[in-house]
């Protein structure tokens with residue numbers, strides 16, 4: 176996946192503020208007003224981002240490939 180760029184979004188209406196993403200991937204997520212938000216809307220591909228998305232208990236984190244729009248997480 177080297178060279179890929181990913182789009183990262185958090186659905187703040189779905190997020191329950193567990194803080195797991197900010198805890199496991201603090202370079203990519205932060206809690207604001209009790210909800211997560213991505214620090215960067217577009218990032219270099221990084222397993223930390225996918226790991227955080229996959230471990231979100233409510234699947235509030237959406238990761239897509241720039242260009243193709245292919246959804247990488249959550250798994251469909």
Ligand code: SF4
Nearest residue numbers: 190191193194196231
């Ligand atoms: S892991 Fe999911 S529910 Fe928890 S803060 Fe992050 S986005 Fe919100």
